[in-house]
Amino acid sequence: MRPSHAIQPDIVVEELSHRYAEEGPCSIEEVSMKLYRGECIAVLGGTGSGKTTLLLHMAGLLFPQSGRVEVNRRVGLLFQRPEDQLFKPTVEEDVAFGPRMQGLQGDELNERVRYGCRVAGLDYRRFAGRSIHTLSGGEKRKVALAGVLAMKPEVLLLDEPTAGLDPMTRREFLRMIRELNGTGISIVLITHHIEVADALAQHFLVLHRGQVLFHGDKTSFYDNAPLLERLAIRPPFVRRLTRRLRSEGWDFSNLSDSSSEESLLETIRGQLQGPAGGRG
Template sequence: MSFEIKSLSYVYQRGTPLETPALENVSFSIGDGEFVGIMGHTGCGKSTLLHLMAGLLPAPAGTVLIDGEDINRKGYDRSVLRRKLGVLFQFPESQLFESTVEKDVAFGLKHSGLSTKDIEQRVQWAIETVGLDYSRVKGQSPLGLSGGEKRRAAIAGVLAVQPRHLILDEPTVGLDPMGREALLELLVKLNRDGMTILMVSHDADSLGEAARRLLVLHQGHLAADGPIGQVFADMDAMADWGLGVSQSREAAGLLARKGLEVPQDITSYRQLLPAVLTALKGGGSP
């Protein structure tokens, strides 16, 4: 198991008039190589959950196990955690600070003990993986890149560590359609190569395309957990949680209402198109 979350609770501003519960008794686990989406209305506790899972907030109640180890245990080496768990926050381009892209991407490798040569190779790999031209950008200031390039450089900085697990917070926000497509492709490829991916997002379309499993958080509770097609299938429940589903899922629903027999666990355009063609051709059974 990559992540095992056991009865996790969290309260903000405990003991003050502003006390607000953020998470209440949340439990779930995520296996190696899964691609899991997390959705939830603003203020549902997903950002708190993400911080707790990444060991960036201490867990006062409940446990977080990563690869079977309690990350809040006394004496647990956080630098090991930082190397196997990559975290990409919202607008990650705001973390860029070094004078060159190369140095910035290498930042996470500073304490890794790798040789200069290995670091250089890792950096080149990471920069090329995110689709930037290594020889062009390596000596440039990351601050002078274009918006989309900055995002890529920031992602390269997280990937350079070659983490086994990757947590992303709203990675598609602020990207143009092309950039979003490229990012999702990259994530799917990394996942196929064995990386566990956990993606918190409002963007139902992106989750519909890339994630296979979906967790829904509602007012600090785990409201749903299952294959994304199954969770999206219940559009009424999703609406109750203040969430939308992907456009492809909506289209499947509309088509069904018009009498076309399209399966209702469709989440992405890639599934929708063949399903519609089959339905049109054979009236339901292929």
């Protein structure tokens, strides 16, 4: 359930349109959405569908040509390619850049750098003096995240945060993002991976050629079979299994987390051990 309208959203986008070249096509066209405190919205869509353009507007790096973008809390943007985000020679200097721009100095600045590194899963003592150019892809991404977190953002804008990561680092990254979302940080997440979107987001926004194809909660997204087919999206395995079992008469009304394997197993186990042998 989304919060009531009395609560001020963190980000409001209203009929936003943008084109990069005067004569060129619209990169995004009349896009509207709202992000409420503590929510995580996944923005899905093919390449060139306008996802990054939308995010750059939310970050204040692009100004609306028409429509309106209202940002009510401090945002931090994680770029799609960490190489695009890192520009200082060492990890410590790069992570310190944002808080320094916020006016912090001395111990306070130092503390922020350590905080950013800690939350992003970087060992400060090991990484502080490391040259940016000697880092691996996963480490660069962590440093980029540390640089954003050091600014203590209240809204995180993540542009494909798990692209190019190995499965283990990806899992670690997802855990980190989920924890950040759990602390009340609102998140807008761009991803091509439905599993990533499913694991983190409560709401989906689907863009196609700059226009909104779908905006709503996860369940109605998965229920929209024609849309899934059009986007060539196959729901994650746990969701497909749940759906199949439900169609065969299993009762999953008590399922606490429909994207979690453990939650599904627990419900199945509970029903098998139940008085009627488990089938509803």
